[in-house]
Amino acid sequence: MAHIDYYFTVLSPWAYLAGARMEEMAARHGASVTYKPMDIMSIFDRTGGVKQSERHPSRNEYRMQELQRWSKSLEMELTPNPAFWPTNAAPASYAIIAAQKAGGGDVGALVQKILRACWAEEKDIAQDEVIGDALEACGFSRMLTMTGMLEGAEVYSRNTDDAVKAGVFGSPFYVTDDDARFWGQDRLAQLDAHLATR
Numbered sequence: 001m002a003h004i005d006y007y008f009t010v011l012s013p014w015a016y017l018a019g020a021r022m023e024e025m026a027a028r029h030g031a032s033v034t035y036k037p038m039d040i041m042s043i044f045d046r047t048g049g050v051k052q053s054e055r056h057p058s059r060n061e062y063r064m065q066e067l068q069r070w071s072k073s074l075e076m077e078l079t080p081n082p083a084f085w086p087t088n089a090a091p092a093s094y095a096i097i098a099a100q101k102a103g104g105g106d107v108g109a110l111v112q113k114i115l116r117a118c119w120a121e122e123k124d125i126a127q128d129e130v131i132g133d134a135l136e137a138c139g140f141s142r143m144l145t146m147t148g149m150l151e152g153a154e155v156y157s158r159n160t161d162d163a164v165k166a167g168v169f170g171s172p173f174y175v176t177d178d179d180a181r182f183w184g185q186d187r188l189a190q191l192d193a194h195l196a197t198r
Contacts, residue, residue: 002031002198003177004191007163008111009040010092010125011085012171013078016115017070018185022174023108025188029195031176035100035107036159037093040171043160047169070185077120084124090156091145092125095135097155098148105139113138 004026008015026033044051052060064080071078092114100107113134117123123130132142166175174182174191178198182191 002029002195004031004033005036005162005166005175006033007036007038007159007166007168007171007173007175009038009089009171010096010111010114010118011040011087011089012115013067013080013119014185015172016078016112016119017067017074017076018172018188019074019076020108020112021185021188022172022191025192025195029192029198031195031198033108035096035111036162037089037096037156038160038163038168038171039089039156043163043169043171046164049169079119079122082118083122084126085118087118087124088126090126090153091128091149092131092134093156094149094152095131095144097152097159098144099135099138099140101148101151102140102144105135107138110134110138110140 004022006022023033041051043049052063067078067080096107096111096114099105099110114125114131117130117134118125125131128145131145135144136142163173167181168175170183172185174187176191176194180194182188182194
């Protein structure tokens with residue numbers, strides 16, 4: 001059975017725009033998924049990336065146009081400059097890690113719920129109440145915002161190290177068990193085609 005390591009940051013509008021497409025294709029092809037939230041700023045520092053605040057204005061202007069084009073094409077509501085962005089990605093990332101370990105709910109839906117809270121609902125995804133609501137809506141205990149913190153921090157750091165070793169340099173990034181790598185929600189069709197050959 002094929003497997004996908006899904007590396008992402010909860011701060012990524014591109015991960016938000018991926019929606020549920022990766023989960024749908026994984027189910028269609030019988031592939032398993034491990035969700036690996038990571039520290040994107042550390043990834044940029046370690047792989048030669050440039051943080052958005054340090055990019056040339058022309059790059060940021062193009063990014064804004066692309067976000068608007070893709071959100072329209074995918075018919076997904078998106079606020080290009082949300083009120084609470086950037087924010088601290090760690091608490092929501094720890095909660096996703098804890099939920100994945102706890103089981104019993106829908107991790108993919110949780111990731112999408114948190115991303116939507118930031119990019120469509122303009123909520124601060126660093127706040128326990130926002131994270132707790134997302135956990136509860138997706139079948140998990142909202143207490144994971146507290147009980148999962150220590151292990152979440154350890155796994156978050158390990159995910160970031162794993163990402164660098166796996167050749168990851170952005171978000172969203174999909175790595176299959178046969179080392180095929182796909183960067184960006186605009187590469188999901190290629191991931192789908194690859195999984196079809198497995």
